[in-house]
Amino acid sequence: MTRPQVLTTRAALQEALAPARRSGAKVALVPTMGALHAGHASLLREARARAGAGPVVVSVFVNPLQFAPGEDLDRYPRTLEADLEVCAAEGADLVFAPSVAEVYPGGPDPDPVTGMTTVVPGPLAERLEGRTRPTHFRGVLTVVAKLLGLVRPDVAVFGEKDYQQLVLVRRMVLDLCLGVDVVGAPTVREPDGLALSSRNRFLDAEQREAATALPRTLHAAVGEAPYGLRAALDAARAELRASPGVDLDYLEIAGPDLEPLPEDPAAGTPCRVLIAARVGSTRLIDNLPAVLGTPSERSG
Amino acid sequence: MTRPQVLTTRAALQEALAPARRSGAKVALVPTMGALHAGHASLLREARARAGAGPVVVSVFVNPLQFAPGEDLDRYPRTLEADLEVCAAEGADLVFAPSVAEVYPGGPDPDPVTGMTTVVPGPLAERLEGRTRPTHFRGVLTVVAKLLGLVRPDVAVFGEKDYQQLVLVRRMVLDLCLGVDVVGAPTVREPDGLALSSRNRFLDAEQREAATALPRTLHAAVGEAPYGLRAALDAARAELRASPGVDLDYLEIAGPDLEPLPEDPAAGTPCRVLIAARVGSTRLIDNLPAVLGTPSERSG
Numbered sequence: 001m002t003r004p005q006v007l008t009t010r011a012a013l014q015e016a017l018a019p020a021r022r023s024g025a026k027v028a029l030v031p032t033m034g035a036l037h038a039g040h041a042s043l044l045r046e047a048r049a050r051a052g053a054g055p056v057v058v059s060v061f062v063n064p065l066q067f068a069p070g071e072d073l074d075r076y077p078r079t080l081e082a083d084l085e086v087c088a089a090e091g092a093d094l095v096f097a098p099s100v101a102e103v104y105p106g107g108p109d110p111d112p113v114t115g116m117t118t119v120v121p122g123p124l125a126e127r128l129e130g131r132t133r134p135t136h137f138r139g140v141l142t143v144v145a146k147l148l149g150l151v152r153p154d155v156a157v158f159g160e161k162d163y164q165q166l167v168l169v170r171r172m173v174l175d176l177c178l179g180v181d182v183v184g185a186p187t188v189r190e191p192d193g194l195a196l197s198s199r200n201r202f203l204d205a206e207q208r209e210a211a212t213a214l215p216r217t218l219h220a221a222v223g224e225a226p227y228g229l230r231a232a233l234d235a236a237r238a239e240l241r242a243s244p245g246v247d248l249d250y251l252e253i254a255g256p257d258l259e260p261l262p263e264d265p266a267a268g269t270p271c272r273v274l275i276a277a278r279v280g281s282t283r284l285i286d287n288l289p290a291v292l293g294t295p296s297e298r299s300g
Numbered sequence: 301m302t303r304p305q306v307l308t309t310r311a312a313l314q315e316a317l318a319p320a321r322r323s324g325a326k327v328a329l330v331p332t333m334g335a336l337h338a339g340h341a342s343l344l345r346e347a348r349a350r351a352g353a354g355p356v357v358v359s360v361f362v363n364p365l366q367f368a369p370g371e372d373l374d375r376y377p378r379t380l381e382a383d384l385e386v387c388a389a390e391g392a393d394l395v396f397a398p399s400v401a402e403v404y405p406g407g408p409d410p411d412p413v414t415g416m417t418t419v420v421p422g423p424l425a426e427r428l429e430g431r432t433r434p435t436h437f438r439g440v441l442t443v444v445a446k447l448l449g450l451v452r453p454d455v456a457v458f459g460e461k462d463y464q465q466l467v468l469v470r471r472m473v474l475d476l477c478l479g480v481d482v483v484g485a486p487t488v489r490e491p492d493g494l495a496l497s498s499r500n501r502f503l504d505a506e507q508r509e510a511a512t513a514l515p516r517t518l519h520a521a522v523g524e525a526p527y528g529l530r531a532a533l534d535a536a537r538a539e540l541r542a543s544p545g546v547d548l549d550y551l552e553i554a555g556p557d558l559e560p561l562p563e564d565p566a567a568g569t570p571c572r573v574l575i576a577a578r579v580g581s582t583r584l585i586d587n588l589p590a591v592l593g594t595p596s597e598r599s600g
Contacts, residue, residue: 010477024322106475115422117441117468117475122415141417142476149477168417175406175417176442177310177449 004058004087004095010150013096017055017151025054029153029180031144034060034097035077035198036086039188043157044090046185050155055093057151058083064100065108065118066139077198096151103146108139118142119176121168124258128164128274129285132249140165141172148178156180161187161195163272163287167258187286189215195286202282210245211279217243218288221253221273226293229253229265232273249276249283256289267294304358304387304395310450313396317355317451325354329453329480331444334360334397335377335498336386339488343457344390346485350455355393357451358383364400365408365418366439377498396451403446408439418442419476421468424558428464428574429585432549440465441472448478456480461487461495463572463587467558487586489515495586502582510545511579517543518588521553521573526593529553529565532573549576549583556589567594 007013020027028051030043047056060083067073080097087095100108106116118138124130125137148156158166166184173182188196193215194208203211217239224235236251253273255261261271274287307313320327328351330343347356360383367373380397387395400408406416418438424430425437448456458466466484473482488496493515494508503511517539524535536551553573555561561571574587 022324115424117422117472118420119476120418120420122417124415146475146477149479152479172417175446176419177446179449179452 001088003084004092006084006095006097008096008098009102010098013057013094013150016094017057020055021152026051026155027054027057027151027153028155028157029057029059029147029151030092030157031059031061031147032083033062033076033198034083035079035201036060036083037188037196037198039159039161039196041086041090042188043159043185044087044092046183047155047157048091050157050181050183054154056091057094057096057153058087058092059147059151060095060097061103061143061147063103063108063139063143065104065142066136068133068135071133072199075202077201096147103143116142119145119172122171122175124164124171125168128250128252128254128258129276130164132276137165137168141168144169145172145176145178148173148180153180155183157183157185159187160184161197161286163274164258171257193219195284197284199282199284203279207245207280207282210243211284213240213243213246214275214277214284214286215288217251217275218273218286221251222288222290225271225273225290228295229261229263229271229292231295232290232292236273236275245279247278249278251275253290253292261292264294265292267292301388303384304392306384306395306397308396308398309402310398313357313394313450316394317357320355321452326351326455327354327357327451327453328455328457329357329359329447329451330392330457331359331361331447332383333362333376333498334383335379335501336360336383337488337496337498339459339461339496341386341390342488343459343485344387344392346483347455347457348391350457350481350483354454356391357394357396357453358387358392359447359451360395360397361403361443361447363403363408363439363443365404365442366436368433368435371433372499375502377501396447403443419445419472422471422475424464424471425468428550428552428554428558429576430464432576437465437468441468444469445472445476445478448473448480453480455483457483457485459487460484461497461586463574464558471557493519495584497584499582499584503579507545507580507582510543511584513540513543513546514575514577514584514586515588517551517575518573518586521551522588522590525571525573525590528595529561529563529571529592531595532590532592536573536575545579547578549578551575553590553592561592564594565592567592 028047119141121137217236220239221232221236224231269292276285328347419441421437517536520539521532521536524531569592576585
C-alpha cells in the first residue's frame with residue numbers, strides 16, 4: 001500500500017502526469033470534494049480497474065463555485081489525511097489537492113468587469129436540485145471542465161448518488177466534445193439502506209434514524225413501479241407520510257436521462273426515482289433505478 | 301501544392317488525426333467560417349509555422365449558435381471549393397467541414413427540456429460587440445470549445461480583426477484549463493487600409509469607399525494617442541463626422557484585455573482602439589493597438 005503522491009499546484013500535476021502522457025498510458029480521474037468514505041472507495045476501485053497500468057488521479061477540492069451563499073461551504077468536512085489513507089488503500093497514484101487560488105486564480109466569484117468564463121448546463125439543471133440550488137450545477141460543470149482540462153483523463157468516474165450531476169456531466173462531455181469516457185458507479189449504502197454521504201456525519205442519532213426514510217421511500221416506489229407511475233408515487237408518498245423528522249424537498253420519477261415522463265408511460269419504461277429532503281439542518285439526496293409497468297398488471 | 305484532406309464527420313477527423321496523436325506531433329488549428337481571404341491565409345501561414353512537421357487543421361463551419369435571429373446567417377458566404385484552394389496554397393493538411401447536425405447532434409437551439417450545455421463568457425462579452433449581439437460570444441465560445449475538444453490542438457490561431465473574440469477565447473482557455481496555446485495574428489488590410497473581411501463582398505462601390513472611414517478613424521485615434529485618451533477619442537470622432545455613409549455602432553478605447561481604462565491613464569499605457577459601424581446593411585468591425593501619452597506632451 002503505497003501512499004499516493006500529493007500535488008497542490010497545476011505545474012506539479014502536469015509534471016506528475018508527464019510520464020503517462022509520453023507513454024500513452026490510460027489516465028483515470030475521480031473528482032471528489034474529499035471527506036472520502038466507502039462510496040468514494042468504490043469509485044476509486046472502478047477507476048483503478050479502468051486505468052489498467054496507468055495512473056489513477058483523485059482530485060480533492062471543495063469547490064466554492066458550486067455552493068450558494070448560506071449553503072454549507074464552511075462546514076463541509078475537510079479530512080485530507082484520512083482521505084490519503086483511502087486513496088492509498090485503493091491504489092490511487094496521484095492526489096490533486098489544490099488551493100482555491102490555484103483553481104481560480106482570479107477568484108471564483110464572477111466579477112462584473114473581469115468575471116470568469118463558466119460552463120452553463122441546459123435547462124435540466126433548473127429542475128430537481130436546481131429548484132433549491134439554481135447556480136449549483138453551473139459551479140459543478142465549470143470545475144469539472146477545469147479538472148478534465150488539467151488532468152485530460154481517458155476515463156472519469158462519478159457516483160450515481162449525485163445522479164443529476166452525473167447526467168449533466170455526461171451531457172457536458174457530449175456537448176463540448178470533451179472526449180472522456182464518463183463512468184457512473186452505483187451508490188454504496190449502510191446496512192439499513194442509507195446512502196453513504198459526507199454529510200451523514202452531521203446527523204445525530206435521532207436524525208440518523210429518521211434519514212432511513214429516504215431509501216425506504218425509494219424502495220416503496222421501486223416496489224410498486226411494476227403497477228405504474230401513479231402507484232409508485234402513491235406508495236412513496238405513503239411511506240413518507242409515515243416517516244417523521246423528514247422535510248421533503250422533492251420526490252420525482254423521471255427517465256434515465258432525467259427527461260420528464262409522459263403521464264402514462266408504456267410498460268417496460270426504465271426510470272429513475274429521486275428524492276431530496278432535509279433531516280434537521282442536513283440536506284440529503286438519494287435515487288434508485290426502476291422499470292415501470294402498467295396499472296392493469298396488478299389484476300394479472 | 302497538395303489538396304488538403306476534407307473531413308465532414310467527427311469520426312473521419314479522429315481517424316485523420318490518429319497518426320499525429322500517436323507520434324506526438326504538434327497539431328495546429330485555425331477555426332474559420334470559410335469564405336477564406338488573404339487574412340485567413342496569414343492565419344494558416346502562422347499555423348503552418350507553429351505546427352512544424354505536424355498537421356494544420358482548418359475548420360470551415362458557419363456556426364448558427366453565434367448568429368441571432370435577423371442576423372446574416374443565411375447570407376453569410378459559403379465558398380468551400382475556393383476555400384480549399386486557399387488551404388492548399390498555405391499547406392493546410394486537413395479541412396474539417398462538418399454539417400450543422402454533425403456539430404450539434406441535438407440541434408443548436410437550446411430546447412427547454414433537452415437543451416445543450418454552453419460556454420458562457422464573463423461580463424466582457426456584454427460590452428462592445430455584446431451590446432448589439434448579446435448572445436454572440438456564447439455561441440462563439442461554445443463552438444470553439446467543441447472544436448478544441450474534437451481537434452485537441454497544441455496551438456489555435458485566431459485573427460486580431462475579431463479582437464474581442466480573441467480576448468474571450470484566451471480567457472476561456474485560461475478559465476477552463478483547455479491547455480492550448482492561443483495565438484493572435486495581425487489584421488490583413490487592403491491597400492487603402494480596409495480590414496479584410498468575408499463581409500466586404502456585400503459592399504457596393506460607394507459603400508466600399510465609405511467603409512475606409514473605419515481604418516481612417518482608428519488611425520486618427522492612434523495618431524493622437526500620444527496626447528492622451530481624450531485627444532485620441534476627439535480626433536477619431538472628428539474623422540467620423542467628416543465621413544458620410546457610416547452609421548457608428550461604437551468607438552471605444554480600452555486596455556489590451558479590453559478592460560476599461562481609468563479616466564486619465566498614465567503615459568505609456570497600452571490600449572486598443574475599436575470601432576463597429578454599419579455601411580449600408582453590412583456591419584463592419586476593426587481595431588488597432590496604440591500607446592497612450594498625456595495631454596502635457598503636446599506642448600513638449
